[in-house]
Amino acid sequence: MTGRKWFAVSSIVMAGALLLTACFGRADAPVTRTPKPLDPSKPDVVVIGSEIEGMYLARAAVDEGLSVLVLDPREEPGGQLLQGEMLYLDEPFDRSGTSLLQGLVKGLFDEYKKGTIRKLPEYESYYASLTEGIRIVPGITITSLSTGSPGGSSSAVKPEGSSPTRITAMTYRTKNGEEKTVSAQYWVENTDHAALSSRLGLKRIPGMETVFPAKGKDYMASSVMMKFKGVDWKKFAKEVGGLPKAQRFEKYGVNTDVSKDFAYGLGNIGKSYKPSSKEVFLRGLNVVNQRDGEALINALLVFGVNPADAESVKKAHELGVSETLKVRDHLRRELPGWENAEVNGYPRYLYIRDYDRYETEYVMQASDLFSGTLFPDTVGIAGYALDLQGTKANPWGTEIGKSDRYGMPLRSFLYKGYANVIAAGKNVGASAVAYGSARIQPNTAQAGEVIGAILGLIDGRHELASIPEEEMKRLQKLMKKRGIELNGKPGRNLIEGYSPQQIEQVNQGKLVVKPKS
Template identity: 55%
Template sequence: MKRLVRLVFALIFVCLLLLPACESETVPISKEKNTSSQTHVVVIGSEIEGMYLARAAVDEGLSVVVLDPREKPGGQLIQGQMQFLDEPVDDHNNSLLQGSVKTLFTRYKKGEIRKANEFEQYYNSLIKGIPIESGITIIRVDKDEGHGAATQTIKSMTYRSADGSEKTISANYWVENTDFAALTGDLGLARLPGIETVFGGSKDYMAASIMMKFRNVDWKKFQTEINNLSRKEVEDKYGSTTTVTDKFTWGFGKVGGEFAPSSKEVFLRGLNAINQRDGEVLINALLLFNVDPSNKESIQSALNLGKSETVRILPHLRQQLPGWEKAEINGYPDYLYIRDYNRYQTEYVLQASDLMSGRMFWDNVSIGGYPIDLQGTATHTWGQHSGDPDKYGMPLRAFIPKGYANVILAGKNVGASAVAYGSARIQANTSLAAEVIGLILGKLKGEPGLTKLTEQEMNDIHSYLKDKYRIALSGADAKNKIENLSGDQIKQVDMGKLTLP
């Protein structure tokens, strides 16, 4: 009996010794707190301009990951439904569209892409095969300070996924592609002076907009009755430049001016409208002031105000416009069109004089055009038209934050003064730039060196882009519209204090 008891105790003792090993085999391993990954390019944000960069880089053989702080992808084009597309043209009305964005505009003008679901289909085809993670929050950016000019680099970024897990990703290049500087706002860069330099006051931004959607509009009647009026009758009743085609409208400044807004935070300007077919119309005209795109509460408040103001605007349009007598609201977008927010110092900052002189650069990544259109603020609701460039170059250096070797700016983050930004910000201009940069990254095989390209190397790249992609970035002949101005007058143009016809 004693021997049996001793044997039992011995077995218990052995089991206690082996318990940790047993536990390691039977207890599930807990989820890791942080996972790591590596890629060639990380794009922060899902605005369409950066997606052209991502698509080009992937097609050139690079790995790309898109990390989007917004809950759903697509930004202003898809979530904000800013689907009135502005086409850049030169003084002879020749289109300046090149690259992949030209396909979008071609189908848009043909009427194949007009409605929200058609834009979504196009966007989804653009990003097919590119991994996108929405709803992320940046926790930390790890940098290598380097030595000398343009030698700081981002090594890795730690972020929180929508499910709460932490992840760290490393990359060769990082792209700022949000409308609220989610990445560049924390890099210690100097903010470029904003629209306050033109209109006065403290730090300020051009207005945001909510797109207004209507149905049951008789566009044929609308077009016919407006165009049956004499030019003087149109201008007297609706305002100068008012035009209605079978596809678009612009002008109608008096229609906007005669509407009484509910508060100082909202304003109805002239009507840029697109015929979406089947009686559906989309209007870009309702301005919202003092919106902070980095603040979800500010965005939601502006959305609510925009929706309620659209309800008030509907009877005004029914009364003012022929063919709109039975118009109804056709829903609302989930997001806003953010025109302007903090932008930061770049290796080259475009000035209004660059645009108006038609300046071209050895490191062109786009040839842009469009009137210098400064949208309004709460204190200057009608904004300002500062001039009409013929066409102009956009250098790679305007898309590189000052002092950083592996950070790229996309879309509305372009380095441009407050005045030049009125034209440079146009989606088609910066979409071409983004695609070209993506192609250049592919040529570099994703390796460092973007900021070290020489003039000769860029000449070779320009030849390659022209031969393979039919994108022409050199040899353009642009009209200099300020050649007869004095040095002081040119300074006034750059400050927005001298506007040109």
């Protein structure tokens, strides 16, 4: 952990621990094992990056008795949640309206919906409690990897068709310039810029260029969160949310709704905005009431960001900051209750939705999601619209339908041909179209928790990619006792009766899947 003032461990961790207990305390909660003392040169698990999804994996692994070290290439921990302040949380539901939240992440959402976790310090406290006892070393640079192939290697690139490779050690440089080497049983990619996985010699999963034609690789836009104060939310909710649906939709955009806590839709507000350059775009607004006249909006898109390039990130952040002032003036004119809104500071980083992802043992397709598939090695139950955010070529993006519940297999979190390298969070193995749903934070957070627990429960007895089916059933039963159901009822098959050609169109994002009656 770092010594930032906002990360005042002595007070925040104590408060966060109380909150974590309140959020997650339940009769079926597992009794945590005492983790092994951490040897920073030889932990059981090394997590690269500190995005929150991977921290659920780390937490579960520690609670199963494993030692975990987090090595973060970023200067400060917390990624999109704390540094990017992506504090508008999307909840996954099945098509019957049942929430799919399970495990530790459900506790975060419960407090979020109640309004007790809305502001950055509250998220910082939560994050501190989630990561309590886990060592995070920020500002590192990976310099080399060694593998289990004969003779080892300074690069993890492996020949096609060879037997599974194990990463055995990593050499990295600290922000003070010191070289260190660490070995581990498992390695986890948990960054937003493929800091580890880009070194594995794997094929990149084709990206948004397969959906919206582009020259070369393309990605969904990043975002700069916009923070405001001086918002009269009661007036906003009454004068917009209180309108009859037809009138509300006509004036503000289809699917616009404003409650006492949240607002979404408002597409006409984006359509009427004139951005200062082609590199930014205002889409429909997702707004969270942070209390006390404060509100946060997820809507300002920035195109062409390379999160692996510090200069690209810096330029995009500066562009978003300057554009926020212009958006403020637009909101003052267009939205009741926002007449006196002022900018309430800026996030320190971006919300990176999408970057290079690499082949896993199984790459989920849109047809897996729409068919409601449950896999024998399901480690997560997910759901969400296949929401492909905008690119510069198509700034409004598209949605090709909303799935019912579906399973996320362990194999989609295991890099292809590697015995001990795990993808966390937005690195999940999913096609560009399937990624529109699979990428949602609670989906991969819940899967991460299960994977972290599995690492401790199998205790090295099985390779992750070849856990016997009976053993996987046993592990799933154990997770059910802990409140995470993994092999319940499958989702509805929304593409039943589709021809092979239609299914291919679905997988390419060229055919919208309509709800079944």
